[in-house]
Amino acid sequence: MNPLRNKKILITRAEQQCKSIEKLFDYKGADTVTLPMIAIRAIEDQSIIESILTKLESINWVIFTSVNAVNYFFDALDRFEVKVHFLNDLRIATVGEKTKAAIEKIGYRSNFVPIEYTAEMLAKQLPLLGHERILIPQSTKANNEFVDLLKSKCTEVVALPMYENNNTFYTEVQLKSSLDSNIDWVTFFSASAVVNFVDHLKKYKLSFPEAKCAVVGPSTKIVAEKNGLYVSVVANPHTEEAMVEAIINYEKHV
Numbered sequence: 499m500n501p502l503r504n505k506k507i508l509i510t511r512a513e514q515q516c517k518s519i520e521k522l523f524d525y526k527g528a529d530t531v532t533l534p535m536i537a538i539r540a541i542e543d544q545s546i547i548e549s550i551l552t553k554l555e556s557i558n559w560v561i562f563t564s565v566n567a568v569n570y571f572f573d574a575l576d577r578f579e580v581k582v583h584f585l586n587d588l589r590i591a592t593v594g595e596k597t598k599a600a601i602e603k604i605g606y607r608s609n610f611v612p613i614e615y616t617a618e619m620l621a622k623q624l625p626l627l628g629h630e631r632i633l634i635p636q637s638t639k640a641n642n643e644f645v646d647l648l649k650s651k652c653t654e655v656v657a658l659p660m661y662e663n664n665n666t667f668y669t670e671v672q673l674k675s676s677l678d679s680n681i682d683w684v685t686f687f688s689a690s691a692v693v694n695f696v697d698h699l700k701k702y703k704l705s706f707p708e709a710k711c712a713v714v715g716p717s718t719k720i721v722a723e724k725n726g727l728y729v730s731v732v733a734n735p736h737t738e739e740a741m742v743e744a745i746i747n748y749e750k751h752v
Contacts, residue, residue, distance in 0.1 A: 500527025501746045508676065508684045508709070510535040510691040512663075519685070519738045526742060533676045535691035535698075536663045540570060541638060544577075550633065550658055551580045554588065557656075558630040563593045563617045563640075568600040570660040571635040593620050596737060615735045616715070621647040629653050638662040639690055641717060665694040670702045681709040683745055687738075688714070689721035696725040712745055 506529045509516050513534045520530045541547075551574055562568050575582060582588060592598045592608040594615040601608050612619040621644040630652040634645065638659040648655045668676075684707065686692045692713075699706060711729050713719045715736035719729045731748050733741035 501749065502526040502528035505529070505682045505749065506531060506680055508533055508681045510685060510695055511687045512536050512538045514538065515687070522738055522742045526746060531676050531679050531681065533668070534666050535694040536688060537666050538566060538661055538663055540573070540661050541659060544574070547574050547658065547660055548578050550656060551575060551578055554580065554582060554585060554633075556631055557588060557633045559589050559591055559624070559632045561591045561620065561632060561634045562597050562601065563634070563636065565596055565600045566637065566661060567635045568597060572604055574660060591620060591624055593617055594735070594737065615737070617644040618647070620644070624648070626651045632656065633658060635660045641689075663688070663690045665690070668698060673698055673702060673704065677704070677707050681707045683712055684709050685712045685741060686714065686718050686722060689718050692718060692722045692725060692727070696727070710748070712741055714741060
């Protein structure tokens, strides 16, 4: 059964993240077009990262809100030869099953996962006694609204930018080549991707394709709507699999 047969899906994720969602759509019969709207890379100046990671014995919780954060954090541990397995008081919290799975894949376990896959829910539910110090590896463009809530519940919160989401650039010809493919759905997994996509349309005076819009979560939905997009589908939970299923369910009832 191919519930998305003859449907064409535009994927705007970073290039290194496209393959997994492509496979999910392909399995359901869809055709995919990739147009990465962000490029992810480690930040250039690693001095602050090294300084903080070599003092992990003072940290009680490390919070990961994405698979990217997990990957860049443990890459940095290897680079600076920091060992964490002997830090018995260090706990790990993760947002979402994918992030939890990324931790488990490298041999660690998550001590806490919130019931909803959002950083805000994690901040509300994380069991804290008030004396803890928390480290949050993240992007330079991370939304840190939940950090203030954590700060009110513990001694210190260190938000540590480890990687950056940079905008990609396309010529008008490249952009039109992707958008002139009878797209049925445009998918967004971050607010940054939404903004860069819309900026490209404005730059070349192009209209949003005659397609429906699907986003990974409420924060991305807010940014999409602020930029004039109508969001037909919000993944719940906020995962690749849930987005695919949400689009399938939408198509069933059209």
